[in-house]
Amino acid sequence: MGSQSGQFMPAVSRFIGEETPELVEGHGATVVDADGNEYVDFFAQHAAMSHGYSHPEVVSAVSEQTERLNFSAYDFPTEPSRRLTERLAEVAPGDLERSYFVNSGSEAVEVALTLARRATGNHEFLALGEAFHGRTYGARSLVGWSGYREGFGPFLPSVTHVPSYNCEEFPGGEPETGAEYAEILEYILEYQVSDVAAFIAEPMFGTAGNIPAPEGYFKRIKEICDEHGILFIADEVITGFGRTGKPFGIDHYDVEPDVMTTAKALGGGMPIGATIATPEVADAFESMDYFSTFGGNPVATAAGLASLDVFEEEDLAGNAAEAGEYLLDQLHDLQSRYPFVGEIRGRGLLVGVDLIDPDDGSPLAKEHSLDLRRDAIDRGLILPAGQGWNGNTIRINPPLVIDDDELDRGVAVMDECFELLA
Numbered sequence: 001m002g003s004q005s006g007q008f009m010p011a012v013s014r015f016i017g018e019e020t021p022e023l024v025e026g027h028g029a030t031v032v033d034a035d036g037n038e039y040v041d042f043f044a045q046h047a048a049m050s051h052g053y054s055h056p057e058v059v060s061a062v063s064e065q066t067e068r069l070n071f072s073a074y075d076f077p078t079e080p081s082r083r084l085t086e087r088l089a090e091v092a093p094g095d096l097e098r099s100y101f102v103n104s105g106s107e108a109v110e111v112a113l114t115l116a117r118r119a120t121g122n123h124e125f126l127a128l129g130e131a132f133h134g135r136t137y138g139a140r141s142l143v144g145w146s147g148y149r150e151g152f153g154p155f156l157p158s159v160t161h162v163p164s165y166n167c168e169e170f171p172g173g174e175p176e177t178g179a180e181y182a183e184i185l186e187y188i189l190e191y192q193v194s195d196v197a198a199f200i201a202e203p204m205f206g207t208a209g210n211i212p213a214p215e216g217y218f219k220r221i222k223e224i225c226d227e228h229g230i231l232f233i234a235d236e237v238i239t240g241f242g243r244t245g246k247p248f249g250i251d252h253y254d255v256e257p258d259v260m261t262t263a264k265a266l267g268g269g270m271p272i273g274a275t276i277a278t279p280e281v282a283d284a285f286e287s288m289d290y291f292s293t294f295g296g297n298p299v300a301t302a303a304g305l306a307s308l309d310v311f312e313e314e315d316l317a318g319n320a321a322e323a324g325e326y327l328l329d330q331l332h333d334l335q336s337r338y339p340f341v342g343e344i345r346g347r348g349l350l351v352g353v354d355l356i357d358p359d360d361g362s363p364l365a366k367e368h369s370l371d372l373r374r375d376a377i378d379r380g381l382i383l384p385a386g387q388g389w390n391g392n393t394i395r396i397n398p399p400l401v402i403d404d405d406e407l408d409r410g411v412a413v414m415d416e417c418f419e420l421l422a
């Protein structure tokens with residue numbers, strides 16, 4: 001995770017350092033730099049550009065709202081913020097009806113943590129060993145990588161990290177089913193941690209390498225949470241709004257969370273996040289002095305409404321499911337030709353490709369990934385290589401509007417770059 005070091009502006013561009021192209025224009029899944037070079041984008045700006053760059057519906061909603069009323073703080077709700085709450089209640093699973101608007105995914109997580117403490121009266125949190133939930137203090141304390149917490153203690157919220165279905169050596173041996181993986185939560189709640197407010201999880205690991213949970217996993221997790229009276233928070237900041245081929249990642253598991261955190265795709269490019277809760281849980285926030293001046297502002301919520309329209313009109317979830325299948329087929333073809341291509345996995349357009357040392361299966365050294373990023377950019381592809389838990393995953397999460405031609409071009413560039421690496 002070395003490329004993510006903190007920087008004040010003016011920052012050295014992070015993607016490939018000084019040589020990172022300066023982007024000036026974008027449409028669909030294609031971006032253009034200041035020199036007029038075009039790139040197919042397999043990155044979608046940390047999976048936030050699900051609708052494609054500068055989607056006309058989002059652009060006109062933002063421009064119309066900016067002309068009419070460009071700002072109103074939380075004290076004066078506006079029509080877009082009211083309507084966005086209603087629309088989110090329609091699309092979100094189960095009884096998730098009340099939305100609390102913020103400006104980013106990390107903030108949405110902060111709200112969820114505070115809400116869970118208020119609603120349960122407890123103060124401990126559980127998160128998965130390879131979890132990523134953001135970079136603010138509370139959200140960061142949930143992240144599984146210990147390196148993320150270095151220099152931030154000692155007064156971080158108290159979090160116990162639960163061994164996940166991706167854990168290299170699962171305690172007591174490798175389970176066979178998703179439900180069996182989930183049983184460890186029962187053990188932890190029974191014997192190790194008390195006063196727990198919530199268990200938070202991404203329905204599919206994003207930052208750890210785009211890794212889906214096994215079938216049945218979250219169903220059992222939710223049952224255990226219910227039995228112990230703790231809240232289940234689904235962090236859908238990446239997986240929300242069609243990314244995994246269903247409206248929300250948790251829909252793959254037929255589970256209704258108590259709280260859901262969303263951001264990224266919600267704004268279609270505008271900064272907005274929403275913590276969505278059941279009325280019962282949301283009521284616990286009534287007397288809290290907790291607001292963000294810009295949270296739920298009319299322009300961001302108008303963008304959110306337009307992005308939900310596009311999500312439905314263009315069936316972004318259906319696109320992601322279809323394009324994801326197509327992409328996986330092509331990647332398996334690459335895998336059959338290059339011995340350093342290890343596991344390939346994914347759901348919808350959240351796909352992970354591990355690069356390994358063919359001799360012993362260990363993660364391929366990171367410098368190869370940086371070369372890959374550079375070689376790909378030179379050939380017109382933004383390819384986020386060198387990511388994930390071991391730093392050896394190519395995380396492919398393009399805009400959900402990507403077409404077959406763009407996917408073909410992207411995979412053809414990967415093929416050329418792999419040839420150089422072989």
Ligand code: PLP
Nearest residue numbers: 104105106132133134235237238
């Ligand atoms: N939660 C998850 C699952 C994420 O992947 C991220 C960011 O990648 C966040 C929260 C934090 O979102 P933001 O960068 O908008 O603060």
